[in-house]
Amino acid sequence: MDPSVKKLFDAGAKDYEWQRRNLIPCFDDFYGMALSLVESADSSPRILDLGAGTGLFSGLVLQKYPKARLTLIDFSELMLDKARQRFGSQAANVQYITADYCDYAFTESYDFVISSLSIHHLPHDDKRKLFANVYHALRDGGAFVNADQARGSTPETDAYYKRRWMASVSASGLPQEMIDASVERRKHDINASVEEQIRWMEEAGFTDVDCMYKNLEFAVFYGKKGR
Numbered sequence: 001m002d003p004s005v006k007k008l009f010d011a012g013a014k015d016y017e018w019q020r021r022n023l024i025p026c027f028d029d030f031y032g033m034a035l036s037l038v039e040s041a042d043s044s045p046r047i048l049d050l051g052a053g054t055g056l057f058s059g060l061v062l063q064k065y066p067k068a069r070l071t072l073i074d075f076s077e078l079m080l081d082k083a084r085q086r087f088g089s090q091a092a093n094v095q096y097i098t099a100d101y102c103d104y105a106f107t108e109s110y111d112f113v114i115s116s117l118s119i120h121h122l123p124h125d126d127k128r129k130l131f132a133n134v135y136h137a138l139r140d141g142g143a144f145v146n147a148d149q150a151r152g153s154t155p156e157t158d159a160y161y162k163r164r165w166m167a168s169v170s171a172s173g174l175p176q177e178m179i180d181a182s183v184e185r186r187k188h189d190i191n192a193s194v195e196e197q198i199r200w201m202e203e204a205g206f207t208d209v210d211c212m213y214k215n216l217e218f219a220v221f222y223g224k225k226g227r
Contacts, residue, residue, distance in 0.1 A: 020056065020117075023182055025168040026215040031116070033213035033220045034147035035060045038112055043067050045111040048137065050101045050130075051075075051118025055083030057147070058094075061114065062087070073097040073104065102126050106137045113138060116147040120191050127192060131204040138225040144206060150219040151191035158191075161217040197221055 021027050034057065038047070044067035049058045052072035062068055070093060074080050077098045087094045097104065102122065113134045119127060134144050152158030169179055192200075194211045198221070201209045206223030213220040 019174065019178055019182065022172040022174045023169055024117075024218060025165070026218055029215065030147060030213065030218050030220065031057065031060060034114070034116065034145055035064060037143070037145045037212060037220070037222050038064065038114065039143075040065060040111060042111065044069060046108070046139075047071070047112045047114060048106070048108075048110045049073065050113065050115040050134075051121075052083060053079045053116075053118070055080075055086045055094075057114055057116040058083070059086055062093070067093070069093055071095045071097065071108070071110070073099055073101045075100045102130060106133070108137075109139045109142075110137055111139055111142050112145060113142070114145045114147075117149065119146060120149040120189055123190055124192055124196070127197070128200045128203065131200050131206070135204045135206060135225055140225060140227045143222065143224045144201070146197075146221040148197075148219060148221065149189065149191045149217050150194045150197065150211075150214065152217070153193060153195075158217075164216055191217065194219055 024030055038045075038061055043065060045065060046069045047058070047061060048071045049055070050073060052058055052074045053076070055072055058070050058072055062070065070087075072080060072083055072094065073096075074083075075098065080096050080098055083094075084096065119130065122130065131144075138144065152161050169182065194214065198209050198211065201221065201223045205225065207226050209221070209223040211219050212222045
């Protein structure tokens with residue numbers, strides 16, 4: 001992943017989570033759908049969170065499955081420090097890996113691989129490679145849940161997404177310097193369309209692939225690994 005992206009996220013680690021709620025107009029529905037797709041008959045599923053950041057998505061999962069065994073990977077140590085503070089009393093169930101998940105050799109297998117607002121930073125070829133790696137890291141019957149961004153189907157549609165987003169965050173009450181910092185981070189976004197992401201997941205081997213939720217550019221993708 002681009003080192004300049006890491007610097008931007010390191011710089012924003014302190015206030016990242018509070019900002020995220022204000023920077024995602026559909027926050028509750030977006031994360032609510034992603035969480036609902038993590039469905040396990042096992043009360044202690046093994047879960048890998050790619051680009052886990054401060055542990056927001058993992059924290060929601062742990063509320064749903066208090067015995068879940070979590071592995072959080074992120075290239076920002078400062079972000080993971082915030083996650084450590086979040087999970088302090090539950091440290092026995094949580095492992096942390098400071099690394100770039102794009103080229104990390106995962107040796108364990110997982111019931112779920114989850115991610116939120118991270119994979120869109122990757123070049124498209126790296127997205128495709130990652131989806132294949134995620135597929136191999138899953139146990140048979142496991143699932144991949146990716147809450148991320150999607151490019152509009154046309155340049156005009158994509159520009160409309162951006163205008164709607166800017167109008168929403170401008171009215172959110174966030175300080176202007178935080179909005180400016182988010183706009184700067186978004187210059188590094190490499191969004192792919194819904195159709196591209198579904199196709200790449202299917203090419204990786206996933207079945208039952210679909211976009212389960214979409215609100216303008218915010219989309220939740222799902223795919224299973226067959227038994």
